Amino acid sequence: MKKRELLKIAIIVFIAFFILIPSLVHAEKQLIFDGAEVLSSGEKSMLEDLARKYGAERKTDFIILTVGDPEAGDIEKYMADFYDNHKPGFDRPGGNTVILAVEFYKSEGKNEFYLAGFEKGEKYVDNARADQITDKLIPYLKAKDYVGAFETFIETTYDYMGYRPGVNPESIFFDLWFQVLIAIGIGGAVIGVMMYHSGGRVTVNQGTYMDTNKTRVNQRRDAYIRTTVSKRRKPSNNSGSGRGGGGGGVTRGGSSYSGSRKSF
Amino acid sequence: MVIHYKCPSCGDDMAFDSESGRLSCASCGREDKIEDFSDEFIKATFSDEDGKEYHCKNCGAVIITNEDTTATSCSFCGAGVVLGDRLSGTLAPVKVLPFQISKDQAREAFRKWCRNGRLTPPGFMSANRIKNITGLYVPFWLYDLDSTADVRAVGTKVRTYTRGDYIYTETKYYDVYRDIDLGYAKVPVDASTKMNDELMDKLEPYNYQDLKKFKTPYLAGYIAEKYNYDDEELFPRVKEKVQPFIDSYIHSTIKGYSSLRYKTKNIHTRMHNSYYVLLPVWMVYYDYDKQEHTFAMNGQTGKVVGKPPISYKKVAAWWGSIAGVSFITLKIIALLLGGSLL
Numbered sequence: 001m002k003k004r005e006l007l008k009i010a011i012i013v014f015i016a017f018f019i020l021i022p023s024l025v026h027a028e029k030q031l032i033f034d035g036a037e038v039l040s041s042g043e044k045s046m047l048e049d050l051a052r053k054y055g056a057e058r059k060t061d062f063i064i065l066t067v068g069d070p071e072a073g074d075i076e077k078y079m080a081d082f083y084d085n086h087k088p089g090f091d092r093p094g095g096n097t098v099i100l101a102v103e104f105y106k107s108e109g110k111n112e113f114y115l116a117g118f119e120k121g122e123k124y125v126d127n128a129r130a131d132q133i134t135d136k137l138i139p140y141l142k143a144k145d146y147v148g149a150f151e152t153f154i155e156t157t158y159d160y161m162g163y164r165p166g167v168n169p170e171s172i173f174f175d176l177w178f179q180v181l182i183a184i185g186i187g188g189a190v191i192g193v194m195m196y197h198s199g200g201r202v203t204v205n206q207g208t209y210m211d212t213n214k215t216r217v218n219q220r221r222d223a224y225i226r227t228t229v230s231k232r233r234k235p236s237n238n239s240g241s242g243r244g245g246g247g248g249g250v251t252r253g254g255s256s257y258s259g260s261r262k263s264f
Numbered sequence: 265m266v267i268h269y270k271c272p273s274c275g276d277d278m279a280f281d282s283e284s285g286r287l288s289c290a291s292c293g294r295e296d297k298i299e300d301f302s303d304e305f306i307k308a309t310f311s312d313e314d315g316k317e318y319h320c321k322n323c324g325a326v327i328i329t330n331e332d333t334t335a336t337s338c339s340f341c342g343a344g345v346v347l348g349d350r351l352s353g354t355l356a357p358v359k360v361l362p363f364q365i366s367k368d369q370a371r372e373a374f375r376k377w378c379r380n381g382r383l384t385p386p387g388f389m390s391a392n393r394i395k396n397i398t399g400l401y402v403p404f405w406l407y408d409l410d411s412t413a414d415v416r417a418v419g420t421k422v423r424t425y426t427r428g429d430y431i432y433t434e435t436k437y438y439d440v441y442r443d444i445d446l447g448y449a450k451v452p453v454d455a456s457t458k459m460n461d462e463l464m465d466k467l468e469p470y471n472y473q474d475l476k477k478f479k480t481p482y483l484a485g486y487i488a489e490k491y492n493y494d495d496e497e498l499f500p501r502v503k504e505k506v507q508p509f510i511d512s513y514i515h516s517t518i519k520g521y522s523s524l525r526y527k528t529k530n531i532h533t534r535m536h537n538s539y540y541v542l543l544p545v546w547m548v549y550y551d552y553d554k555q556e557h558t559f560a561m562n563g564q565t566g567k568v569v570g571k572p573p574i575s576y577k578k579v580a581a582w583w584g585s586i587a588g589v590s591f592i593t594l595k596i597i598a599l600l601l602g603g604s605l606l
Contacts, residue, residue: 163602174603179594187587191383191579198383200466200569206509206516208469214410214447217517221441222419228437231430 029088031061036068036104038146047150054158060096060121061088062154066146070105075114076249076261083118084253094255096120100153102141109263113141115153116248116259124161127247130260132170133157141264265348268321269484277322277343279485282363282563287481298481318347332456334490335401335483344485355490356540357478359406361470363399363486363544363563370546370561371397377568382582385575388552395556396549399563401488401542402464403455405495406472407502408537411446414530415514419521440524442517446510447536452543453502455491459545459560465505466569467562470543474564478542488542495538503533 031051032044039047051062065082072078079101089095098121102113115134117125125133133156140149163169172178248258269278271289278296281288286295318327325340327347334350337343351357365373371394378384378391417440424433450472454464476482510531518524544563549556552573559570599605 159604162604164600167601169602173594174598174601179591179598182594183587183591184583186590187583187585190586191583194383194582195574195579198381198574199571200567202466202468203567204468206512209448209451209506210509210513211408211447211449214445215513217442217444219441219443220517221439223439223441225418225437225439227434229432229434231432234426234429234431 029061031055031063032150033063033065033082036066036102038066038104039150043147047147047154050151051154054154055090058096058120058124058158058161059090060098060124060161061090062157063088063097063099064150064153065099065101067101067103068105072103072105075101075103075112076116076259079114079116080249080251080253080255080257083116083255083257084251089119091119094118094253098125098157100137100150102146102149111141112261112263113137114259114261116257118255118257120161122248122256122258123165124163125157126165126258127260129160129169130258133160134260134262138262138264266318266321266327267346267348267480268343269481270322277341277485278481279344280362280482282366282369285362287484296481298476298479301479301481303479318345320345332458332489332492333487335480335486335488337485337487344483346480346483346488348480350490351478351480351483351488357403357542358539359475359541360401360478360482361472361475361541361543361564362482364474365544365546365561365563365566367397367399367546370399370548370563370566373566374546374548374559374561374568378572381572383574383578384572385552385578388573388575391550393551394548395551396547398547398549399486400545400547401483401486402459402545403489403491404452404464404541404543405455405491405493405498405502406450406452406539406541407448407495407499407535409446409448409451409502409506409533410536411448411506411510411531411533413442413444413446413510413514413532414528415442415444415518416440416527416529417518418525418527419518420523421520422522438521440518440521442514444514444517446513448506448509450539451502451506452541453498453505455493455498455540456489457492458489461501463560463569464545467545467560467567470562470564475541483542486544491540495535495540499535506533507531 032039032047034044047064051064055062065079067075067078079099082101083094083097083099087093088097090097097118099116100113101116103111105111113134115125115130117130133153136152136156137149140146140152160169247260248256250256269287270276271278271292271294273294274289274292276289276291278287278289281295284295285298287298288295318329319325320327320338320341320343322338322343323341325338327336327345328339329336329347333347335344335346338345374394375391378389381389419438419440421436421438422433424431426432452468452470454461514529546561546563548559548561550559557570557573559568561568
């Protein structure tokens with residue numbers, strides 16, 4: 001009896017340990033690094049909560065870096081070094097992470113920002129998706145609505161990571177009205193064919209009356225005349241990210257990432 | 265010249281029986297083999313008399329006919345009569361395809377067809393308003409055709425490959441030439457003005473193995489007509505009919521090209537032979553919603569053609585359910601790819 005109870009308690013403790021410990025670890029984890037001090041403490045904790053909530057569902061850390069230090073150097077390099085030094089990651093240090101790094105020290109229109117995905121983030125926020133997300137952020141950043149920009153970043157990244165890798169989440173195929181339209185179209189086409197055939201269909205074909213004894217090819221010639229060759233440049237692999245540049249890379253620490261660079 | 269088949273045993277009217285394929289008497293059950301009947305009526309020549317009246321040999325009443333009728337029933341006593349003078353000389357059919365579906369079978373087959381109408385109104389599906397069902401021998405010309413096709417075309421074969429930073433598209437051009445002989449046997453063309461060509465075309469194919477040498481008793485009890493157009497007049501129509509067959513055969517001989525452009529296509533079609541035949545059609549007249557609908561049924565195979573009324577309710581229901589199923593399918597695919605529910 002006693003032994004069994006002890007065992008029960010041991011199991012509960014064991015389970016609790018695994019439930020509580022990671023959440024404790026996560027609770028301590030900082031996700032917003034507001035170096036440029038563009039956020040109030042209230043906004044910061046609000047965004048922290050939002051990033052934690054959505055990040056947990058995608059098992060990925062959503063991290064925001066704001067850079068106010070003019071000595072920081074290139075934004076992409078700064079972001080990569082941050083990843084190497086802090087080793088963020090939802091699953092393990094240096095694991096699943098999506099980082100949005102924004103400069104706030106250059107003159108208007110020159111500030112750059114970089115969105116990068118590591119590990120699962122690299123797979124689910126590939127270059128094309130990163131480019132789509134950064135495109136969405138530009139209007140907010142231009143309007144100096146930084147909270148709006150960061151909220152959009154977290155929510156959109158969360159949304160996109162729900163789609164299978166390689167699928168364009170903005171595809172028209174996912175639109176309700178498009179699905180309805182296609183469904184109605186299929187129905188209409190099937191009904192059209194049914195109505196067309198309702199009066200009886202033609203069931204003779206070219207073979208029905210053919211006299212095979214008399215039908216033959218007397219002469220056939222397939223003479224080669226000439227060859228023409230045209231060439232075009234191979235389209236670059238990182239599709240869609242032509243305008244914003246970027247397109248991922250490898251940190252000095254050796255972690256590869258996807259990404260997109262834009263300015264505002 | 266009215267031909268009337270009276271049963272030698274009991275004196276009742278005899279008619280062609282589609283089941284036995286013989287001339288039979290409904291009263292006493294006598295059956296006569298049609299192959300043994302003489303051709304005297306077909307071979308005899310009759311003097312041409314316009315506006316001639318035919319009198320029923322059975323009852324003596326005037327038989328109501330129009331100028332194309334070659335066989336009918338006496339409207340007075342119901343006896344099946346054949347107008348021999350309209351089936352002789354140049355008007356003598358070479359062959360006839362006797363009915364293989366009886367009136368009752370035709371009615372049943374038509375009911376079955378109505379029940380399968382997915383878009384027809386429920387009231388129509390019960391098929392209980394068949395007004396009239398008539399066995400009709402429709403005059404057809406069967407053509408044996410010899411065609412030659414002389415075709416020149418340019419074909420291309422396209423290959424793409426990648427070398428370095430460039431994608432190369434290599435197009436090879438070929439000069440294609442074909443000299444083809446085509447033979448078509450027994451292509452049918454409806455020779456009666458009354459029948460809708462499109463409807464008759466849909467009735468095909470008939471199985472010609474059952475074609476019989478023409479004898480007048482086959483028509484006993486049915487309605488038959490003579491041709492309105494001779495084989496020369498209908499030759500353009502048969503050429504038009506085989507044109508798509510020829511085109512698709514030509515295309516089938518030119519394979520393996522990515523694209524094909526015909527430069528010249530000289531097709532000559534010659535009439536090798538033509539036969540005047542009578543093919544069996546059941547005409548079904550059906551009253552629905554104060555309108556008469558006409559259907560034709562292949563008297564050999566039972567295939568039904570004709571425009572049935574359309575129920576818009578049913579169309580809407582089908583449309584809706586197909587659209588619904590498609591939508592759900594699309595949604596499931598979208599969900600599997602990660603799309604949201606709404």
